[in-house]
Amino acid sequence: MLNSLLEITGLEVAYGGIQAVKGIELHVGKGELVALIGSNGAGKTSTLKAIAGLQPSSAGEVHFDGKSMSSVEACRRVSMGIALVPEGRGVFARLSVSENLLMGAYSRSDAGISDDLQRMYDLFPRLIERRDQLAGTLSGGEQQMLVMARALMSRPRLLMLDEPSMGLAPLMVKKIFETIREVAAQGMSILLVEQNARLALQVANRGYVLEGGIIALSGRASDLLQSDEVKRAYLGG
Amino acid sequence: MEIFLQQIINGVVQGSVYALVALGYTMVYGILGLINFAHGEVVMMGAMISLSALTALIGMGLSPLLALPLSLVLAIAVCMLLGYGIERIAYRPLRHAPRLAPLITAIGVSIVLQNLAMMIWGRDYHSFPQLFVNQAHQMGGAIINDIQLFIVIAAVCVMAGLMFVVHRTRLGRAMRAVAENQHAAQLMGVNVNRVVSITFMIGSALAALAGMMVSANYGLAHYYMGFLLGLKAFTAAVLGGIGNLRGAMLGGLLLGLIESLGAGYIGDITGGFMGSQYQDVFAFMVLIAVLLFRPSGLLGERLAERA
Numbered sequence: 001m002l003n004s005l006l007e008i009t010g011l012e013v014a015y016g017g018i019q020a021v022k023g024i025e026l027h028v029g030k031g032e033l034v035a036l037i038g039s040n041g042a043g044k045t046s047t048l049k050a051i052a053g054l055q056p057s058s059a060g061e062v063h064f065d066g067k068s069m070s071s072v073e074a075c076r077r078v079s080m081g082i083a084l085v086p087e088g089r090g091v092f093a094r095l096s097v098s099e100n101l102l103m104g105a106y107s108r109s110d111a112g113i114s115d116d117l118q119r120m121y122d123l124f125p126r127l128i129e130r131r132d133q134l135a136g137t138l139s140g141g142e143q144q145m146l147v148m149a150r151a152l153m154s155r156p157r158l159l160m161l162d163e164p165s166m167g168l169a170p171l172m173v174k175k176i177f178e179t180i181r182e183v184a185a186q187g188m189s190i191l192l193v194e195q196n197a198r199l200a201l202q203v204a205n206r207g208y209v210l211e212g213g214i215i216a217l218s219g220r221a222s223d224l225l226q227s228d229e230v231k232r233a234y235l236g237g
Numbered sequence: 238m239e240i241f242l243q244q245i246i247n248g249v250v251q252g253s254v255y256a257l258v259a260l261g262y263t264m265v266y267g268i269l270g271l272i273n274f275a276h277g278e279v280v281m282m283g284a285m286i287s288l289s290a291l292t293a294l295i296g297m298g299l300s301p302l303l304a305l306p307l308s309l310v311l312a313i314a315v316c317m318l319l320g321y322g323i324e325r326i327a328y329r330p331l332r333h334a335p336r337l338a339p340l341i342t343a344i345g346v347s348i349v350l351q352n353l354a355m356m357i358w359g360r361d362y363h364s365f366p367q368l369f370v371n372q373a374h375q376m377g378g379a380i381i382n383d384i385q386l387f388i389v390i391a392a393v394c395v396m397a398g399l400m401f402v403v404h405r406t407r408l409g410r411a412m413r414a415v416a417e418n419q420h421a422a423q424l425m426g427v428n429v430n431r432v433v434s435i436t437f438m439i440g441s442a443l444a445a446l447a448g449m450m451v452s453a454n455y456g457l458a459h460y461y462m463g464f465l466l467g468l469k470a471f472t473a474a475v476l477g478g479i480g481n482l483r484g485a486m487l488g489g490l491l492l493g494l495i496e497s498l499g500a501g502y503i504g505d506i507t508g509g510f511m512g513s514q515y516q517d518v519f520a521f522m523v524l525i526a527v528l529l530f531r532p533s534g535l536l537g538e539r540l541a542e543r544a
């Protein structure tokens with residue numbers, strides 16, 4: 001747990017009377033790529049929302065870089081280094097591609113924004129041809145690239161991705177995961193939520209399996225890939 | 238022909254005022270999906286405050302050249318505070334309540350503001366002090382006076398400024414982002430409450446300016462003037478497509494023209510049966526027609542896209 005960037009203890013999230021997350025422990029080390037897998041309704045999105053501050057937790061603690069996040073508003077967590085690419089992407093459809101990217105840098109006031117903009121266009125060449133196009137007119141895969149680039153524009157220290165492969169064709173999924181690998185290789189700490197457990201565990205260092213709001217299994221990603229339980233429940237045999 | 242041109246000029250002047258007020262409705266609707274029915278009262282407050290301030294400053298012996306901008310600035314400042322307060326008190330606690338709830342508090346705020354104005358300024362009409370000779374200029378046989386000229390020029394400049402802010406600045410980007418997806422905007426580090434407050438304050442500043450314009454143009458202000466004006470500007474916003482800034486400007490201008498041309502020719506059309514006192518009817522005929530035939534307005538998107 002030394003060198004831990006994100007540290008979650010006893011986290012609970014409830015919607016009215018429904019408990020979606022029932023006390024989980026999870027951590028992400030610096031430079032680590034951690035996968036969080038689980039079936040529909042397991043509480044993955046709720047966990048990420050609690051970390052980002054979009055959904056209040058009903059119990060437990062989120063520590064980021066040693067600091068408690070309990071009293072930090074969502075909009076301030078961004079400038080502290082937490083970025084979330086939400087489920088369903090959340091592009092600003094009526095803003096242009098470049099405006100979307102600039103929104104990603106909203107919390108910054110340093111001089112490096114235009115350099116980073118260029119870096120994103122290098123990382124996703126598809127976006128540069130479409131920079132003045134409304135984001136709503138992009139294909140699903142291009143939108144996923146855009147929201148990943150937008151999140152990176154905040155210069156996060158922790159990048160959280162909620163089901164980046166959702167609804168994409170295999171080729172595009174491959175491309176998105178290559179990028180995740182690339183970003184991780186540059187030292188970014190990543191918390192990756194995926195339905196596609198095999199793919200997620202293949203790129204991750206470690207993994208957690210969430211079931212009904214509880215961590216059912218955790219460990220090294222390569223071990224989880226071999227585990228009978230994971231194979232049966234999430235890898236189709 | 239001269240009459241026609243004159244009605245066009247009157248329509249453009251009145252339309253500029255409608256456009257400024259309609260922008261306030263449409264900005265708030267765009268960002269919160271809420272119709273701020275108290276907005277007309279903010280216009281009234283702007284008119285009353287600027288008029289009182291002007292009278293007081295002139296009474297203190299200030300030159301009109303100083304008193305005019307000072308009283309406008311004061312009215313704008315007070316109205317911005319008012320707009321901020323309205324949102325904080327009447328709307329923010331109901332942000333996630335059913336849509337009917339903020340509509341009812343809006344009506345409540347309107348009644349409170351009207352009564353407040355009545356207590357402060359009474360039920361009488363207040364007249365706008367005559368400061369300059371309001372020179373009339375010939376334009377192809379029709380006439381436009383200094384005040385009308387000022388109204389049109391100021392409205393155009395202010396609207397150009399607003400469009401610049403909304404489409405070319407960081408604040409404007411944040412406003413458009415919040416309008417589209419509040420959660421995603423928060424994830425970018427946008428303080429949504431702050432952006433909402435600023436939106437109300439900008440709308441209220443435009444309302445204060447419009448209020449002063451109306452009272453200068455007609456030479457009168459009254460505690461009840463916000464009701465009809467607000468309703469008409471709302472009509473203009475709906476006509477243009479509520480939530481759409483260009484729509485509010487276009488709708489305001491069109492409504493001003495429709496009213497003015499309608500009032501000018503209604504006697505001819507009905508064979509003298511109805512006179513120009515029926516001017517107000519046109520705004521609401523337009524509202525009904527739009528709601529029947531094009532509920533999303535001229536430049537509006539289909540409502541389904543917002544859902």
Ligand SMILES: Nc1ncnc2c1ncn2[C@@H]1O[C@H](COP(=O)(O)OP(=O)(O)OP(=O)(O)O)[C@@H](O)[C@H]1O
Binds near residue numbers: 015039041043045046
């Ligand atoms: N806004 C909400 N209101 C009420 N219940 C909710 C809300 N959001 C999620 N839930 C419930 O909480 C539970 C966990 O949902 P969550 O979205 O976290 O699951 P998930 O693991 O992300 O699922 P998926 O893989 O389908 O995205 C579900 O039972 C869901 O119905």
Ligand SMILES: [Mg+2]
Binds near residue numbers: 044045046087162
């Ligand atoms: Mg989910």
